[in-house]
Amino acid sequence: MSGATPKPRFDLSPVLGRRLSVLGSTGSVGVATLDVVRAVRERYGPDAYTLEALTAQRNVERLAEQARKFRPRVAVIGDAGLADVLKDALAGSGIETLAGPQGILEAARRPAEIVMAAIVGAAGLAPTLAAVERGAIVALANKECVVAAGEVFRRAAAATRAILIPVDSEHNAVFQLLDFAELDNVEKITLTASGGPFRTWSLDRMAAATPDQAVSHPNWSMGAKISVDSATLMNKGLELIEAQMLFGLPIEKLDIVIHPQSIVHCLVSYSDGSVLAHLSAPDMRTPISHALAWPRRLASPARRLDFSNLTSLTFEKPDIGRFPCLGLAKACLRIGGAAPTILNAANEVAVDQFLNRRMGFLGIARTVERTLDALAREAAGPTPVMLDDVLALDDLARLRAREACRVVMA
Numbered sequence: 001m002s003g004a005t006p007k008p009r010f011d012l013s014p015v016l017g018r019r020l021s022v023l024g025s026t027g028s029v030g031v032a033t034l035d036v037v038r039a040v041r042e043r044y045g046p047d048a049y050t051l052e053a054l055t056a057q058r059n060v061e062r063l064a065e066q067a068r069k070f071r072p073r074v075a076v077i078g079d080a081g082l083a084d085v086l087k088d089a090l091a092g093s094g095i096e097t098l099a100g101p102q103g104i105l106e107a108a109r110r111p112a113e114i115v116m117a118a119i120v121g122a123a124g125l126a127p128t129l130a131a132v133e134r135g136a137i138v139a140l141a142n143k144e145c146v147v148a149a150g151e152v153f154r155r156a157a158a159a160t161r162a163i164l165i166p167v168d169s170e171h172n173a174v175f176q177l178l179d180f181a182e183l184d185n186v187e188k189i190t191l192t193a194s195g196g197p198f199r200t201w202s203l204d205r206m207a208a209a210t211p212d213q214a215v216s217h218p219n220w221s222m223g224a225k226i227s228v229d230s231a232t233l234m235n236k237g238l239e240l241i242e243a244q245m246l247f248g249l250p251i252e253k254l255d256i257v258i259h260p261q262s263i264v265h266c267l268v269s270y271s272d273g274s275v276l277a278h279l280s281a282p283d284m285r286t287p288i289s290h291a292l293a294w295p296r297r298l299a300s301p302a303r304r305l306d307f308s309n310l311t312s313l314t315f316e317k318p319d320i321g322r323f324p325c326l327g328l329a330k331a332c333l334r335i336g337g338a339a340p341t342i343l344n345a346a347n348e349v350a351v352d353q354f355l356n357r358r359m360g361f362l363g364i365a366r367t368v369e370r371t372l373d374a375l376a377r378e379a380a381g382p383t384p385v386m387l388d389d390v391l392a393l394d395d396l397a398r399l400r401a402r403e404a405c406r407v408v409m410a
Helices: 028-044 060-070 080-089 100-109 121-133 143-160 169-177 180-185 203-207 224-232 234-247 285-293 324-335 339-355 363-378 387-409
Strands: 019-023 050-056 074-077 096-099 114-117 137-140 163-166 186-193 254-258 264-270 275-279
Touching: 019 028, 019 100, 019 121, 028 050, 028 060, 028 114, 028 285, 050 060, 050 100, 060 074, 060 080, 074 080, 074 100, 080 096, 080 100, 096 100, 100 121, 114 121, 114 285, 121 137, 121 143, 121 339, 121 387, 137 143, 137 285, 143 163, 143 234, 143 339, 143 387, 163 169, 163 234, 163 285, 169 186, 169 234, 169 264, 169 275, 169 285, 180 186, 186 234, 224 234, 224 339, 224 363, 234 254, 234 324, 234 339, 324 339, 324 363, 339 363, 339 387, 363 387
Parallel strands: 019 050, 019 114, 050 074, 074 096, 114 137, 137 163, 186 254
Antiparallel strands: 186 264, 264 275
């Protein structure tokens, strides 16, 4: 319309001027993050997003390749035995190299405005907490931080005013849809689950499932551990615990529904009957782009939805009888205290045993259940509020989980 007032343009300079560290840059989320950075630089200029630090645990070849391409100030390899390999690979580049767990912590403490926390499992606890403790914007791709040490992170974030932006597609969707000023009027948050590769399999068939089959997710490209968690539905159970801690809603307002197409990532139901849904293609670059640009939005390289090709969107109840890990996680959410920390540790041990072909697929749930039962009295108590307490409980749970594995495999 002639003479219409133009829409104001958001000032993107604060976003594009951010310094970024990627903890776990060689994993699936880390690789996707750097692809977003590449696309942003191509669109907005080569100076968009200065890289402060990139870290990896053992994939030194990929880390060196990423460092040469994205030019961080420091590259860190967690396996100290690979320190010289990384140093030699980056000789003459001007990029500082560090190694070992202390090197990873140093990377998290360096002055980056935003930190992508993508180190998988309990190994990500200490470095992610280090970023929170200095008040960074933390793009949280490690759900174990909130599951195993939720109260620790909540207190640290409150003290430093750090901002936690979830990167899981479901929680990022909730973060975008939830009206935090109207939490009393939220009736339910429903997270969706694809159902994984075994959604229609019988228990007998799952008993013979191989690691290769379990990591072949129908919709997402993810690392091995999270792919197995998706196959057991433990991933969705962990996400329920994460949602309760991140958004502060009571357990009865959290739910799970199976949605095989992975197009709708969450639904938020309000007291007036409205239900808001977040839709996007199953591409981790969408929530990553949102987290890196928050509170603005930047163009993303993520796939777009083509609604003309969406033949159907279906939903169904999860079958806890065939996927008992989801039931175990729900029980731990209700119990609270030390239970989520134990659950997370036991699951990591059991999944590792399965991926190394030392235990069958159905043994994962049995191992977790045995560990929880074994520690019902030994580790009963309030929610850990110090990281050392979390790590001690994690160690104990792993010990009991390994004992449970031997029984399950017998």
